[in-house]
Amino acid sequence: MKRRIFILLIFILTFSCKPKENMIYMSNHNFEQEANQARYTGLKIKQGDILEIVVSAFDDIAVKPFNLNTITTTSNLSEPNMGSSTTGSKYVVSTDGFITFPVLGKIYCQGMTKQQLKEDLEQRLKQYLIDPLVDIRLVNLNISVLGEVKIPGSKTPTTERINLFQALALAGDMTDYADRTKVKLLRYSEESKKDSVIQLDFSDASIVNSPYYYLQQNDILYVEPDKNKQIAANNNPNRTLTWQLIAVVVSVATLLIRFTN
Numbered sequence: 441m442k443r444r445i446f447i448l449l450i451f452i453l454t455f456s457c458k459p460k461e462n463m464i465y466m467s468n469h470n471f472e473q474e475a476n477q478a479r480y481t482g483l484k485i486k487q488g489d490i491l492e493i494v495v496s497a498f499d500d501i502a503v504k505p506f507n508l509n510t511i512t513t514t515s516n517l518s519e520p521n522m523g524s525s526t527t528g529s530k531y532v533v534s535t536d537g538f539i540t541f542p543v544l545g546k547i548y549c550q551g552m553t554k555q556q557l558k559e560d561l562e563q564r565l566k567q568y569l570i571d572p573l574v575d576i577r578l579v580n581l582n583i584s585v586l587g588e589v590k591i592p593g594s595k596t597p598t599t600e601r602i603n604l605f606q607a608l609a610l611a612g613d614m615t616d617y618a619d620r621t622k623v624k625l626l627r628y629s630e631e632s633k634k635d636s637v638i639q640l641d642f643s644d645a646s647i648v649n650s651p652y653y654y655l656q657q658n659d660i661l662y663v664e665p666d667k668n669k670q671i672a673a674n675n676n677p678n679r680t681l682t683w684q685l686i687a688v689v690v691s692v693a694t695l696l697i698r699f700t701n
Contacts, residue, residue, distance in 0.1 A: 480601050480654050482553035483578060486630060489533045489657065490579040491549075493541075493561070497569040506542050506565065530579060543568065550630070554578065554600075583655055585611035587663035588618035602655050604640065604647065611661075614642075617669040625652055626660040 485491070495506040508529035531539040537550025544564050549557045554576045565572035583602070584594045590612030597610065614620060620642040629636050638652050647653060655661075 482555060483581075483600050483656055485533060485549050485552050485554070485557065485578075486628075486657065487533050487535050487537055487550055488580075491531045491533065491539065491557075492577040492579050493529055493531060494575040495561075495565065495569075496573045496575070497565075498571060499569065502569055503572075506544075506568075508542060578657060581657050583607055583610075583658070584660045585663075586660065588615045588665050588669070589613065589663055590615055603653050604642070604655065604661070607655055607661055614663055617665050619664045619666040622664040624662040624664070626662065627652070627656060628658060 495503055497503045529542075531541070533539055533550060538546045538548050541547050541561070544561075547557075547560070547564075549560075552560070558574045558576055561574045562572050565574070578600060581600055582594055582596055585607055586592045589608065592611060595607065595610040597606070608614060621644075623640045623642055625638040625640055626635050627638065628634070640647060640650065640652065
């Protein structure tokens with residue numbers, strides 16, 4: 441009987457202390473196949489986006505009507521005047537996908553990249569300006585990272601080219617209780633007019649090939665807790681896995697003492 445109890449104790453301790461799986465990112469990888477990183481094609485402009493647009497050209501006076509908020513900076517008078525430094529005018533993309541631009545009127549831009557809109561505006565401006573240059577910045581570039589991360593919340597990236605791992609870095613990385621195989625991406629679809637939910641597996645190296653590898657404005661990442669965290673939360677939010685293990689060991693030890701006496 442003592443031998444059976446001893447074996448039972450070893451069995452319980454072994455499986456209670458089983459190491460957590462899928463702790464390493466991109467650990468599941470078929471090295472016989474070469475992983476090609478997803479292509480970044482640029483953010484697509486969506487309704488509700490706020491665009492800051494600056495128009496510059498050789499002639500300062502001619503360019504002013506196209507910049508609603510023009511601020512001229514002091515330049516070296518000994519050098520040729522190559523244009524003013526300006527703060528951009530902000531334009532909100534309407535629900536039907538248009539911005540209303542000075543002189544040019546309504547311009548459809550939903551679904552375009554910034555580069556495509558830049559080229560379109562520069563082409564239109566050529567009838568008014570010599571060698572116009574357009575600079576566009578997306579003002580409302582925000583993403584949210586929630587769930588089992590160390591610093592959850594809304595994040596403002598410093599670059600528009602941000603991938604899944606960079607987003608996690610902004611949130612301080614996943615916690616030890618995160619399920620790296622079940623991360624949900626919530627993204628609003630312009631076509632269906634509703635949020636779509638995509639499940640991502642960060643333990644799979646092929647994630648770099650995913651069409652969702654690069655994030656878009658207003659994306660939400662939700663990192664699910666693992667099973668141990670879910671069980672602990674459902675049973676008793678204050679009970680940790682360590683205390684559960686201690687309770688098991690004490691119970692088995694008590695049985696062992698009873699049978700040996």
